[in-house]
Amino acid sequence: QVQLVESGGGLVQAGGSLRLSCAASENIFGFNSLAWYRQAPEKERELVARFPRTGSRIYSDSVTGRFTISRDVAKNTLFLQMSSLQPEDTGVYYCTADRLGIDYWGQGTQVTVSS
Numbered sequence: 001q002v003q004l005v006e007s008g009g010g011l012v013q014a015g016g017s018l019r020l021s022c023a024a025s026e027n028i029f030g031f032n033s034l035a036w037y038r039q040a041p042e043k044e045r046e047l048v049a050r051f052p053r054t055g056s057r058i059y060s061d062s063v064t065g066r067f068t069i070s071r072d073v074a075k076n077t078l079f080l081q082m083s084s085l086q087p088e089d090t091g092v093y094y095c096t097a098d099r100l101g102i103d104y105w106g107q108g109t110q111v112t113v114s115s
Contacts (some may be wrong), residue, residue: 006093006094012112014087017081017084019079041091090112090113094106
């Protein structure tokens with residue numbers, strides 16, 4: 001069973017930055033893709049950024065230019081660098097990994113941006 005553990009969330013003022021980490025229990029190079037999703041209160045979960053095994057990284061329109069997804073294969077860790085944070089970025093951020101059609105999810109980390 002793949003385990004994903006997110007960390008790095010917290011409370012930050014608008015305009016600030018945070019770096020989220022997602023530690024995987026297995027070699028992340030074996031996954032078809034890795035991604036970050038978020039869920040704001042009373043809203044549906046949405047894709048924030050995706051790091052496919054091949055091809056370009058994908059970002060939602062709302063975070064393009066502000067967030068950067070990256071990975072460290074040696075450390076089996078996925079990152080999300082978030083800059084110029086806004087109150088609308090508030091939510092629980094989840095790390096996901098896709099392998100052979102199965103999606104694995106972490107437990108999430110809370111990000112709260114105050115105005």
